[in-house]
Amino acid sequence: MSTVVxxxxxxxxxxxxxxxxxPKMVAALGGAGLVVAFGVVGSxxxxxxxxTGIDWDVIFLLFGMMVIVGxxxxxxxxxxxxxxxxxxxxGSPLRVMVLLVLITAVASAFLDNVTTVLLIGPVTLxxxxxxxxxxxxxxxAEVLASNIGGAATLIGDPPNIIIGSRAGLDFNDFLLNMAPIVALELVVFTLVLPWLFRGSFTVDPQRVADVLALNEREAIRDTRLLVKCGVVLAAVFTGFIGHAVFHLEPAIVALLGAGVLVLISRTRPRDYLAGVEWETLLFFAGLFIMVGALVHTGVIGHLAQLAAHATGGNALVAVLLILVVSALLSGVIDNIPYVATMSPLVADLVTDMTNPVHADALWWALALGADFGGNLTAVGASANVVMLGIAKREGIPITFWEFTRKGALITTLTILLAAPYLWLRYFLLT
Structure with a gap:
């Protein structure tokens, strides 16, 4: 009964x-309330x-970075x-898009992609x-790029951290195995931007002339505060990159950075809290509870087992199946609980592999499928939800299907490129 509910x-x-x-927040919290009320999950x-619960690391990472950005x-x-x-x-909209897309993708490889979209969103607006x-x-385009770029490293996307911990893979392993295909994906993604967003690059020449006449240095309103923010952000980014060395989770680093910045800047609560996307945080909480109910009742685990047992012992079939299934499921549910559930099953498959290269390919298939699958729908990845929240806050809401139409195309493209990469690198050339 609990499973059905x-x-x-x-x-x-x-x-x-x-x-x-x-509103998506109402739907998520309503669903969360129902699974709790029916006893599917408890406190x-x-x-x-x-x-199976709320991922507080994600919630407080978002909260801390929202305060810093505020x-x-x-x-x-x-x-x-x-x-x-x-x-x-x-002043060319297409060149602006390409520039910001590349900045976003590179930044997402060395920060988590949620932090990157929080920083790049206001600039874009x-x-x-x-x-x-x-x-x-x-x-x-930027949030799609952030999910692609974040796949390149251990710290770029939360599922990678889970996979690295389970499989014993370090930063260099991800860089050597994931960065090449991510670089190729970004080149192709950049090339298809004019087609993907055709009709979106018309601009008034007078507006361009006005922008080119501006002096960007005059935009800085508080140099002393900017220096303080720069020091705190440098410390926060160092904490993100070296969290394995410092033994501090990114969420703790973000909260510490936010606290220190509020203290030294003496910013009033109404000023820094005004930048917090409360609806986005509550939506995540509700979504985590509903997905946690699916994990708790064994639904996600059962689906993952079906995928694992369908391989028939063929290593290449297993790799490609994990890649495709991970992309599809990660696009529908959050890729963090999916990877947390799927990684033990991949670990079981790895023990049955006689070729260590084929065994590693299973982990890279899981990472690529989960990371690229985050682009499939508007709720497939945390960065998607955050960026849509930023847009809604500014009075320019992006609908679920407006995002998903673009995201589904890019997910299909990236998976179609990832499949031959896995075959060539770990089967044909080994």
């Missing part, structure tokens, strides 16, 4: 989110379980970067405001 509630809530008949599973916004640095980017691109163009295509 968990599945029905999740499906109904997901359909409400996709149809946008009710222990919701609040204290790492496998303080940083007061310096005028986002206006500075926006004017700089527009001038370097000579200001660039588009200056040029008088719609920011929607740029925001969608």
């Amino acid at each position: 968990a599945v029905v509630v999740f499906v109904v809530a997901y359909l409400l989110i996709a149809s946008e008949r009710v 222990d599973e919701v609040f204290f379980s790492r496998d 303080v940083l916004r007061r310096t005028g640095v986002f206006e500075y970067v926006a004017i700089w980017a527009a001038k370097r691109a000579r 200001l660039v588009c405001d200056r040029l008088g163009i719609s920011p929607v295509p740029l925001l969608i």
Whole structure:
């Protein structure tokens, strides 16, 4: 009975989110309330379980970075970067998109992709405001790039951290095995941008002339605060990159950075809390509870086992099946609980592999499928939800299907490129 309730509630809530008949936060919290009310999960599973409860690391990482961005916004640095980017691109919307997409992808490899979109989103909105163009295509392109770029390293996407821990893979392993295909994916993604967002690159020449005449240095409103923010951000980024050395999770680093910055900047609570996307945080909490119910009742584990047993002992079939199934399931549910559930099953498959190269390929298939699959729908990855929250806050909501139409195409493209890469590198050339 609990399994049926968990599945029905999740499906109904997901359909409400996709149809946008009710706010996604209401749908997620309503669904979460139902699975708790029907006894599918209890307070222990919701609040204290790492496998089936709210992922507090994600919630507090987002909260900490939102506070930091809220303080940083007061310096005028986002206006500075926006004017700089527009001038370097000579006012061309397509060149602006390419520039910001590349910045986003590279940054997402060395920060988590949620932090990257929190930083790049305000810049994009200001660039588009200056040029008088719609920011929607740029925001969608950037979040797609963040999910692709984040796949390159151990720390770029949360599923990679889970896989690295389970498989004993370090930063260099990810860099050597994931970065080559990610670089290729980014080149192809950049080439298809004019087609993917065709009709979105018209701009008023007068607006371009006005932007080129601006002096970006005049945008900085508080130099002393900017220096303080720069020092804190440098420390936070160092903590993100070296979290395995410092033994501090990214969420703790973000909260410490936010606390220190609020203290030394003496920013009023209403100023730094104004930048917090409360609806986004509550949506995540509800989504985690509903997905946790699916994990708790064994639904996700059962689906993963079906995928694992369908391989018939063929290593290549297993790799490709894990790649495709991971992309599909990660696009529908959050890829963090999916990878947490699937990684023990992949570990079991690895023990049956006689060829260590084929065994490693299973882990890379899981990582590529989960990371690239995050682009499939508007709720497939944390970065997607955050960016849509930023857009809604600015009065330019991006609908579920508006994002998903683009995301599904890019997911298909990236998986089609990843499949031959896995075959060539770990089977044909070994």
